[in-house]
Amino acid sequence: MLPFENREKQKLFYLCLFVNVLFLFQFAIAQFAKKEQFTIHYNFNTFPTHNWNETIHGIQHLRGHTYTAAAIKSLVEDLFTPSGGSRPDAKKILIVITDGKSSDPEDLPAALAEAEKKNITRFAIGVGSDFEKTEAKEELNNIASPPPENHVFQVEGFNALEEMRNNLEIKIFSIEGSKNGTRLTTELSQEGFSMAFVPGGVLMGTVGANEWRGGYREYKYDGMMLGSYEPMDLDQDSYLGYSMVIAKNQMDILTILGAPRYQHIGAVDVVLKRKLQKRIHPKESQVGQYFGAVTCAMDVNGDDVTDLILISAPMYKEADREGRVYVCTLVDKDVDCHFNTASSPIVLKGDVSKVARFGSSLAVLPDLNIDGFKDLAIGAPLEDNGEGSVYIFLSNWSRSINPSFSQRIAASQVQSGLKFFGISISQQSFDQNGDGLPDLAVGSKGTVVLLRSMPVVNVKAEVSFSPIKIPVLSDDCSTPLNSIFKVCFTMTNVSAVTTAKALINYNLTLDSNRKVPNNRAYVHEKEQRNHLSGSVNLDLSKPECTDLHVFIKPCPEDVLNPLWNELQFTYHGLESETNLKPTLNKSIQTTTRHKLEFEQNCGEDKECVDNLKVDFDFSSSFVKVGIDELLNITVSLENRGENSNNTQVILTYPARISYRMSTALKGRIECKSSDSEGGVTRGITICTVNKPIFQDKAVFNVSYGIGTNSQLGRRIFVTANATSGNQEHSNSSELYRKKEIGVKYSILVTFDSSSTYSNFTFGKKNEPKPFNQSIVVTNNYRDLNLTVVLKIPVKVGEQDIWTDSQSLQIPHCEKGKEEEPAISDFVAQIKKHKRVNCSVATCSVFKCNAFMKKTDKRMFTISASLSSGWIDQIGLPDAKFLLNSVAILEYDKDAFVLRTKSFAREIEAEVEVYSEPNFIKEIIGGSLGGFFFLILVTVGLYKVGFFKRKYNGMTEESAALNE
Ligand SMILES: [Ca+2]
Ligand SMILES: [Ca+2]
Ligand SMILES: [Ca+2]
Ligand SMILES: [Ca+2]
Structure with a gap:
């Protein structure tokens, strides 16, 4: 029909x-x-x-x-x-x-x-x-x-x-x-939807078998079926076998099958010898994500043992992305996607793109960047309005994938008019154009694109210096050092290519750790600028070097702080006759730091052995404890060996002394001190000398203050210890000194005497005159054992001054030997100076011992009868003489030091002679003198609060008695 x-x-x-x-x-x-x-x-x-x-x-x-x-x-x-x-x-x-x-x-x-x-x-x-x-x-x-x-x-x-x-x-x-009819078994199995080779045969995915449950069948090469894996416990329409790969460990061959429609979410079966080993469910149960749509087995290091299983879910939706790939590890027989462990799963994603289908294709690539590890391509065919793209991810030494993609190849970069570029990627990469580098076939609608891989090169950046190290000549670093920085770039091939060209632009920052104007290296002698830039054309034949002139400030304090110079470069690959633009190895650092050190005086062995000698002296022969006295020490430190770094002198000093200041006489010194805490430990002063490197000699002063009431004993000591950061000191080093010094306490003892007046008539046989003179000794500073020595003239020539020199007594004092005057022509001397003292008269010596507490007063009284015969022999009828006794203080000079210059004090009595008697003067002088003295003493005592204190004391005493 x-x-x-x-x-x-x-x-x-x-x-x-x-x-x-x-x-x-x-x-x-x-x-x-x-x-x-x-x-x-x-x-x-x-x-x-x-x-x-x-x-x-x-x-x-x-x-x-x-x-x-x-x-x-x-x-x-x-x-x-x-x-x-x-x-x-x-x-x-x-x-x-x-x-x-x-x-x-x-x-x-x-x-x-x-x-x-x-x-x-x-x-x-x-x-x-x-x-x-x-x-x-x-x-x-x-x-x-x-x-x-x-x-x-x-x-x-x-x-x-x-x-x-x-x-x-x-x-x-x-x-x-x-429709419900006869139950379907293999009628729609779609056998061959996926396939994989195994030793001796092939596996055919039967994704539609058993109401689309799916699975696979295994055949020998001659077509004989060996068996199948078609699990009936899976839900219908799971599509097991939609993707299928073979993974190998040392012993076994595992079949990894994706079932992307399993429960509308997807699952992956790990099958060993046609038996289920593990069923992997994705962590997020997003419906329609197509987990397992593509699976891929990756032997990262090429030892024929699978390291990673990659599973894609190309329909997984995020707010701004679509599709993802999970990186799962294969250890022994276990595929672990780290969904249930503490370590979070590694997920590969594409760029932002609402529609992408990232993960629609996966392919293991040859080692593109020549680091010894295979790399990975992932297709995202719906990106860019369906033009598509392919991503390259690099694996690493830890047999994982770096989750940041190294490259995204958009379809438009490859050829205009491409559609669905990346829908498939060739599972094998061969060198198609004969340049020795692998090429990658990528499918798109109606077109297969062959991507050539680019040659990979290394570029090494180096900076060398002339002179190699910065010499330090003196403390004065105002004269800059002329230096040459040689910047060199060397390109070497990583891929098997013989030609490669590139343009390098570089920027060198001198002494980059220090900001301008503190930089020690600079471009022009009179400018602090620290940047230099340039560019070089590079190929594989030889290094390219440029000499740059640089000025350096060679200050000794910088010796331990080398100059770090930072070289940055940008790389631009250039096409050569036969090759694509070479790409720079990703692991190459484009910023490098280059150290320029200062010269160190440490000899051939580079091991610095210093030879320090420390010494110190006190600026005085003893320590004085008085009002705000100082102990001054002059410290000297010498290094007779190789460089000493971080050199210090550590001084210890007694408690109750406090650090005041330090002054450098030679070198650079910085001292810190902590005084004794609670008077128990010793104070410590740490002086850093010529930081960081000490080479020759330093001298400095350290001053300590001594409190007025300090009790330091009779002697104190100070120690000095030299240290350094060097590993080794010379055997002849003198690192320690200890010196003692005596302590003297300052005292202040004052004398006050009453004035006396006596007169006689010349040539008459005058009646002896009564004589009373008081000497008050005050001890001002501290408790003291002392002796007041009083020397009183008793005889001028052969004439006695006192009617009875035996009766001349001073209570509480011992009378000693008489002392003869040094001068014999006493008449002339007295005539001239009108002064009678122990230089012209024979003197009696009295010694008065006393223990005086601080602020104690002690009064000594000379009382006797004054005669007139000694005046007549001078032969002056009208004259006023001073009769001078002397009070001399004696004390322990080893322990004490007198604050006043003199320890002797003259005590004056006035004696007048008239040719005619003058009664008025006699009467007034005799009584008024004593009275005047009394007033003075009273006023003095009142002023210091003596009366008041005494009164208080008495009231307290009576109060105590009344109780
Ligand atoms: Ca491996
Ligand atoms: Ca690689
Ligand atoms: Ca090629
Ligand atoms: Ca050495």
Whole structure:
């Protein structure tokens, strides 16, 4: 009933249809030509599953009318029956292909009713122009099952049938899969949807097996099936085997199968010897994420043992991204995605893009950056409005993937007009263009793009100095040192290429740790600028070097602080005749720091052995304890060896002395001191000398203050200790000194004497005059044992001064020997000076011992009778003489030091001689003198509060008695 001009075409159509559906369906073929001529070539049972193409070729096409109703009726009655091979539960489909309106339309309703009764789904295909007529079209609609839009096909001619075939096929499949009929096992298994090689055979993914649960089958190369993994415990429509890879450990081969529709979320099965080892569920249960859509096994270090399993979820949605790839580790037989452990999973993601399908393809790449570890490509075919892109991720030594991608290759960078670039990536990368570098094939819609990998190079940046080290000549560093910094760049190939070119722009920062103007290296003698820049063209043949002139300030205090010079460069690969622009190895540091040190005087062995000698002296012979006295020490430190670093002198000093200040006489000194705490420990002064490097000699003073009331004993000592940061000191070092010094306490003892006045008449035999003179000794500072020595003139020439020199007594004092005067011509001396003292007179010596407490007063009184004969012998009738005794203080000079210069004090008495007696003067002088003294003493005592204190003391005493 088909008016085909070309029988071969007709047969081919059948062939095409059969190829696609043979293994899914039972088939039968029948042909009509005349009303009574109905031939069933094959029923459902007899249709051969093998050699079916020859079978079809063998069928003769019959010519005649179009008895469609009769044909349908016959088929329904004879073929769709158990005897015709039709299974009772199977879906029944009748495809009617006709070229025009039937010759028996009156029988059609009955025939169709029969078909309907048997639940046969009918497709009608009208071929040719006949069906432009309404009547024919209507008939076609009637033949087909309702609704016509799903079951009627109308085509111009044979060629259009091919297109229609596809539609038909899809419709038949959907009917099969969605209705409850016979349970499907392998009919729709889609075997070969994924595949993998294993030793001795192949694995074929059977994604549609068992109601789309899926799995795989294993075959030997000769086609013999060895077994299958088709788990029935999976949910229907899990699509296990949608992706499949083989992973290897030392012993076993594991099959990793993706089931991206498992529970609408996806899962991955790890299978060993066709048994489930582990089922991996994603951490986030996002519906529709397609976890396991693509799986990939990666041997990062090339030891033939799989290190990583990569699992993609290309539909995983984030606010700004779509798709992700999980990096899971394979250890022994366990694939661990770290979803349940403390360490968070490693997740690879693309750039921000709401639609991306990142992870639609995965491919292990050769080691692109030549670090010894294989790298990874991930496709994101929907990025950039469906243009697509491919990401490159680098693995690392810890056999993981760096989660930041190293490169994103957008379709637009490759070629304009590409669509879905990255939908697939070749699983093998070969060198296609013969430059020795691997190339990568990337699929896009209708086009395969071959990406060339770029050569990888290393660039080494170096700075060398001339002179190699900074010499330090003197403390004066005002004269800059001329130095040359040689900057060199060397390029070496990492990839196997022989040519590579690049432009390097660099920037050198001198003494980069210090900010301008504190930098010690600079570009111009009169400018503190610390930046230098330049550029060089580089290739693989040789290093490129540039000499730069630099000025350096060589100060000794910087000796231990080298100059760090920072070199930064930017790299620009240049194309060469044969190669692409080389790319810089990612691990290359483009910022490097270069140290320029100061010269160290440490000899060949570079080990500094110093030879320190410390010494000190006190600036006085003893320590004086008085009012705000100082102890001054002059310290000297000498280094007679190699450089001494971080050199210090540590002084210790007694408690009750406090640090005041230090002064450098030579060198740079910095002292810190802590006085004794609580008077128990010794005070410590730490002086840093010529920091950081001490080379020759330093001298400095340290002053300590001594409190007025300090009790330091008779002697104190000070120690000095030299230290340094050097590992070793010379054996002849003198690192320690201890020196003692005596302590003297300052005392202040004052004398006060009453004045006396006596007069005589010249040449007369005068009556002796009574004489009383008081000497008050005050001890001001501290308790003291002392002796007051009083020397009183007793004889001038042969004349006694006192009527009875034996009666001259001073209470509490011992009388000693008399002392003769040094001068014999006493008359002339007295005439001249009118003074009678122990230099012209014989003196009596009295020693008065006393223990005096602080602020004690002691009074000594000279009382005797003054005679006049010693005055007459001088021969002056009218004169006023001073009769001078002397009070001398004696004390322990080892322990005490007198604050006043003199320890002797003259005590004066006035004696006048007249040619005629003067009674008035005599009376007034004799009584007034004593009175005057009394007033003075009283006033003095009152002023110091003596009376008041005494009064207080008395009231307290009486209060105590009353109690
Ligand atoms: Ca490995
Ligand atoms: Ca690598
Ligand atoms: Ca290549
Ligand atoms: Ca040395």
